[in-house]
Amino acid sequence: MARKKSNQNNKIQKKENKYCLKISLFILFFGIIIAFILSNGPEKVEPNFIKGYHFPPQPSFIEQQRLIIRDSILNFIGKILKFFFEFYSSFNLPIVDGQLKISGLSNPVYVLRDKFGVPHFKAENFLDLITAQGFVVSQDRFWQMELLRRVSQGGLSSLFGSEALEVDRFYKTLGLSHLARKQIKKLTEIEISILNAYTNGINQFLNHPSSSLPIECNLLSIKPKPWTPEDTLTISLLFTHQLEVGWRAELGHLNFLEKLANWSSHFDLSLTQFPTLTVNDFISKNIKNNNNNNNDNVNESNFDPTGTTFGGGSNSWAVSGKYTKTGFPILASDPHLFLGTPSVWYENHLQTTGPENVNIAGVSFPGVPGILIGHNDHIAWGITISIVDTADLFFEEFGVWNNNTIVEQLPYRHLDKWIEAEVSIEEIQVKGQSEPYKHRVVKTRHGPIISEFLVSSAVGSLDTITNQNTFVRVALQATCFLEENTNLIGFLKLATATNWTEFREAVSLIQNNINIVYADKYGNIGYSLGGKIPIRANNNKNLSPSYGWNNDNDWIGFIPFDEKPFTFNPASGIVVSANSKIVGDDYKYYLGNYFMSNTRAKAIEKQLLTWINDGIKIDIHHFEKLQADKTSVHAKRFANLIESREKDLNLLKNSEKINKDDITWAINTIKSDLEFTQKGQLSANSVAASIYEVSMFQLHFEFISEIADKEIASYAMGYLTQFKFVKLGFSHYASHWHDNLLKIYENNDNTTMIIPRSESDLILAHAITRGVEWLRLHFGINTNKNNWKWGELHALNFPHPLGQLRPLDIIFSRGPYPFGGDMHTVAQNSWSPFEPFKINAWAVSYRQIVDLNSMERSISIHGPGQSGIISSSHYDDFIDLYINDKYHPMIWSDEQIKLYLESNLTLQTSN
Secondary structure (H helix, E strand, C coil), X not given: CHHHHHHHHHHHHHHHHHHHHHHHHHHHHHHHHHHHHHCCCCCCCCCECCCCECCCCCCCHHHHHHHHHHHHHHHHHHHHHHHHHHHHHHCCCCCCCEEEEXXXXXXXXXXXXXXXXXXXXXECCHHHHHHXXXXXXXXXXXXXXXXXXXXXXXXXXXXXXXXXXXXXXXXXXXXXHHHHHHHHCCCCHHHHHHHHHHHHHHHHHHHCCCCCCCHHHHHCCCCCCCCCHHHHHHHHHHHHHHCCCHHHHHHHHHHHHHHHHHHHHHCCCCCCCCCECCCCCHHHHHHHCHHHCCCCCCCCCCCCCCCCEECCCCEEEEECHHHECCCCCEEEEECEECCCCCCCCEEEEEEECCCCCCEEEEEECCCCCCCCEEEECCEEEEEEECCCCCEEEEEEEECCCCCCCCCCCCEEEECCEEEECEEEEEEECCCCCCCCEEEEEEECCCCEECHHHECHHHHCCHHHCCCCCCEEEEEEEEHHHCCCCCHHHHHHHHHHCCCHHHHHHHHHHCCCCEEEEEEECCCCEEXXXXXXXXXXXXXCCCCCCEECCCCCCCEEEECCHHHCCEEECCCCCXXXXXXXXXXXXXXXXXXXXXXXXXXXHHHHHHHHHHHHHCCCCECHHHHHHHHCCCECHHHHHHHHHHHHHHHHHHHCCCCCCCCHHHHHXXXXXXXXXXXXXXXXXXXXXXXXXXXXXXXXXXXXHHHHHHHCCHHHHHHHHCCCCCECCCCCCCHHHHHHHHHXXXXXXXXXXXXXXXXXXXXXXXXXXXXXXXXXXXXXXXHCCCCCHHHCCHHHXXXXXXXXXXXXXXXXXXXXXEEEEECCCCCCCCCCEECCCCCCCCECCEEECEEEEEECCCHHHCEEEECCCCCCCCCCCCCCCCHHHHHCCCCEECCCCHHHHHHHEEEEEEEEECC
């Protein structure tokens, strides 16, 4: 009788849910119609480089009023929708207390969620642990996992229509899903077992009677297919591909190399020879002694490199216990990635109670098993992107070429022979179309042909390269296309390593382009470069696309692991990785030329060494302060430049390009902000920071246009990209131009000048004038200048994929939040030049600090929250901590778990 009543209640609840959803969809449709009507107005005009005015044009006063009315109506509709959607979603929250039966377990698994929404898994064996991880991550993040699956396999068009077709065609061309099927055949039994366990956990969620699909799936009418091991591996390959960035700049070098050569000799403004923070010859010393560094419980290794800083992406550093309060190392890691809702990261704590003795805490990617960044009982590790060059473009010469969507013979040249390309047809389901779109994929010995995804202005006329009656196309070769993939076992071994030797063994198996910083409870710290890094013929540096018809630039192998950069217990007692160049030019192998500026690495190193030299014993709070550091050495240099040129700037007369009143106000505002002038502090409340950022952005374009041309300036600013739907953040290039441009002004004393001093003053004055003009337009002509704060201009958002359609952004996305810092601060963030100053390219996505003396004292944070379900209390509960540079404890011990316990779920076997 009770069961019958329960079933009736469930039917009533489902009926109410459908009714609620129908109301919400009606309101949404009504809102979109209103938005469409109110949006009829002037189209946004792209920046005009010919006139040298590259700030996005601001709307007229009447247009601004129309937009204000539209936004107010959309915000009102969005708030109503948010209520209905959250109400609907609240009936579909996952079960996190009690018991659930799932198949595939050999023993019960306990899932203890803490008050931060972080699950702590306890299982008898590792495979049960991974099965439970797959189930629980799906409870919180299945929408995100489904989206990643579709992106990596070229399946977005079935949801979003023809607007997503270009992206789908690109990923169909890469063929990651086909590659995954090949890679699985070469995996070991343990790797297959792990993939199967994780897959089973996801499918148990999809099939479980208690499970409900996320509201996003309902809105888009998604009926998920069963998850497969290939799906997980394809998502993993997607991340590997996104770490390979160098090839995107090769066409730029081809197009601009000659022009760059005409003027870069005046000053080192090259896009290829980036400065290095490595101030020693540690490689030669490490290579000679690499077989003698296996003593894990010593404080000094058999070699003594003098340098301490190594490059990569994001930030990670470690300090030896010799310089900490506890006498044990402390390790920090904060990867910089695109911010979104849900977060790219998911926090887990995985523990086995059986003989395998696994105990790991940290973050993983939803859809991929294990832990990628974190700690265990013995070691801690942090990861940064190395930006080594593991992908190349090749010009391929075809004897025949057409755009037919049929499989036919397409011969291309290699040396003096013509060989057949591999041709296949991929079908793409497009929403609203009855027949699938047929996309032809062509592959050569180097890799897939990607010419159709190149911007025509960047490519030019390829067929003229050979001066023959042939057809030239561009192929991509990348390590992510290798048919042997050891990442899964590599990251598993990393997460379970207990000492330096086991850590190094794990890194040797990891094929992603990452630096890994290390610390252990025995007092050791270290660094090791991971990834499969190709050796080119003749050790060539493929800075531009190579000719594929010869072997001059072919890959002939990979750098042996024992010869890759690493260090163990450097004499300085610190190890730092922060995007910059890894080794000096005397290193025997080519690693790349696309590293970012060493500004952040130097700032981290300087602060750590200052504390050490002052005799200050470092603790977690020092690391918190350093991860939150929003001071920029370039901002301080800009303030000094303004002070040194103030007299000259005041002597300039008003003109079409110069407004002396605006310049005087800008100078006085900068001088009055002592935090800015003395420290380079880019706080969210600083008006001086706004003046600096907008003026420097304009100065880049004005100055480079003057000494080169507008095309070079546009490229340097990030406006000219070579690939469709791929836009680099401003800082990828500007991180170097900032330093070099300031050096030019600092050294421009009429003896080593690039342009006359008086002319450089005019350019600076014009940049400041245009900067203030843009601020006035952005904030409003009649607004108080004291409100032109950097945080209002430099807002941080956590956008949701559905939030691109208003008013769904109010429901699913979070933000904006005023935020400080920029591309040069330790707390790094960046923007696209197409929407300057908003944090929309990348930012700190996760912060972790691990105390090797007591793991219970470790802390972490990411945003916006653990859950991807809008009605969950953990959907956005991390935001306040994140934007205020705070953390939550990384719950570790049983006592801590009990203290912070929020829910207790037991997964029982239904076998």
